[in-house]
Amino acid sequence: MVETIRLGVAVMGNIASVSLYAAPITTFRRVIRKKSTEEFSCIPYIIGLLNCLIFTWYGLPVVSNKWENFPLVTVNGVGIVLELSYVLIYFCYASSKGKAKVAMIAIPILLVFCITVTVSAFAFHDNEHRKLLVGSVGLCVSVAMYGSPLVAMGPSVIGIPLSILQLALHCKYRKRSVQESNKEDLEKGNLEKVELCELGNGGCGKECDNS
Structure with a gap:
């Protein structure tokens, strides 16, 4: 049996x-x-x-x-x-x-x-x-x-976490880059404003500071 x-x-x-x-x-x-x-x-x-x-x-x-x-x-x-x-x-x-x-x-x-x-x-x-x-x-x-x-599917399995990491780094450093860019633009704008005041008033002084 x-x-x-x-x-x-x-x-x-x-x-x-x-x-x-x-x-x-x-x-x-x-x-x-x-x-x-x-x-x-x-x-x-x-x-x-x-x-x-x-x-x-x-x-x-x-x-x-x-x-x-x-x-x-x-x-x-x-x-x-x-x-x-x-x-x-x-x-x-x-x-x-x-x-x-x-x-x-x-x-x-x-x-x-x-x-x-x-x-x-x-x-x-x-x-x-x-x-x-x-x-x-x-x-x-x-x-x-x-x-x-x-x-x-091996390359895809490996690629998924790497792609997520890449996106995370991109978002993190992109935000920092935007903040630094805005700061530089603000500083540049203030500098241009001061230069215009000096050109317009011949030394600007107090009036330029109040504008």
Whole structure:
């Protein structure tokens, strides 16, 4: 009974995960149709690819105990195909600047995977430590994958408090500037008045003071 429940949950989890990885298909159909990436970010798909690679490696017998995590291999194997397709399509239709950005992000991501594989395979000699290392890396990558769409609003989030600060400083120093300007205008007006009196009365004196 327990094994049946476990199998059912695993199947439902696989279906949900594949649906998640397949969700951007409509977006990339539009990219192919318009032959343009429309300047949206490629970061979520590259991190998604790393996530699938890490958890596929986690499910293989090298890390896990035999095929105890075989469902991970199947779902993330499909994820690798889909995410890699998204990245390649993005690369094909991106501008020169966009292609350079893809390369700059993808190369370090693949290095992280290669380092994880190398260390887990050769530095550790038991499944428990291998699973701990690969699972920890996979956990961090998963958090990054689900948080990566926030890059679209990251500059706005940072810009809002900075804009508020800029407006506050502008209002504060603008008020002081207006007061100083009014003071200078008043002093200038008084000086001009004195000069006119001196010119008109040949030394003004008491009459100028009373005017």
